[in-house]
Amino acid sequence: MNENSENINSEFYNENYFNSPKKVLIIFIAFIITIILFYFIATIFISYGYREAMNATYFQSINTSGDNINNTLIIIDPGHGGEDRGAIANGLAEKDLNLAVAMKLNQFFILSGYTVIMTRTDDVLLYKEGQEDRKKFYDLRNRLEIAEKYENCIFISIHMNKFPLQSSHGLQVFYSDNDESSQVLAEMIQNESKLLDPTNTRKIKHDNNTIYILEKITKPAVLVECGFISNYEESRLLVDEQYQNKLAFILFCGITKFMNKTEISER
Known part of the structure; x- marks a missing residue:
């Protein structure tokens, strides 16, 4: 020194x-x-x-060599947005959680070489100039138009659930009955969700003409209620980033298993 x-x-x-x-x-x-x-x-x-x-690990185990899989477009739809907050409970707005999970699901597909379109990547409602008088209606119709203009695609809408009975919990998948493969897709995702929550006994349900997009869409399509934000314990999980990653990965697994098993014909 x-x-x-x-x-x-x-x-x-x-x-x-x-x-x-x-x-x-x-x-x-x-x-x-x-x-x-x-x-x-x-x-x-x-x-x-x-x-x-x-x-x-998992990505390498997926057979992505088939033309059908590589050519399948994944459309991820984070529900609600902008002025439409969706369900509100335990200090959480559904629209924010929908987008968070959807963005993580998007990354899993991109990392595995798939082509993905997201209906929104920001906190917005999808209406155009001149559609301000019926924002929510046009928002749903515009999301539907995005899906319908593409061939050889599947549509995944991400949502969160809410129910007055606070003990209600668990992921549940709703499917469109306009395409028979939608039910298969729903089953694949619902089955994978048991790895995340073995206590979840919920079954898949068809939309019963109560969910606009599933009622109208002609592509393989499901709406995933990822859990109940009205259940305090589950809401704490749904807001946790690590849990969101696990949830997105479970969805990714179910969807890719569906694409490996099912031939999605061009429409």
Whole structure:
């Protein structure tokens, strides 16, 4: 250690240095910035590692060599948005959870080489200029139009459930009866959901002409109620990012198993 370094160190540790409020504030701010940067970098590496692990295991086990699978378009529809908050319970708005899960599901498909279209990627309702008088109606119709203009596709709508009985819980899949393969898709997803929650005894249901998009759509289509935000315990899971990743992965597994098993003909 040279003389200059000794002088620097003695000055740094001099009690008068820390008696300056300005210098103490600078040190404190530098410390906080360091902590924030460390957290940000760690989050990126953890997220990347999670995706890589999934890609190295399950993704490699999926047969994606068939033309049918590679040419199948996945349409992911996060329900509600914008002015339409969807179900509200336990301080949560359904629209936000729908989008969070849908974005994670989208990433799983992209990492596995699929082509995906999302009906929304922001907090918006899908109506156009001149459609402001019936926003929710046009929103649903515009989502339907997105699905109907593509050939060889499947439609997955992501939602959250709510019920006055707070003990109600569990994922449930509704399917369109306009395409017979929709029921198969619903079964695949519902069966996979038991890996996430073995206590879930819910069964798939057809839309019974009560869900606009499923009633009108002519493509293989399902609506997934991912859980009940009215159930406090389940709502805490649904807002948790790690649980959302698991949920999205379960949906991904069910959908890809369906595509491996079912020939989706062009319409």
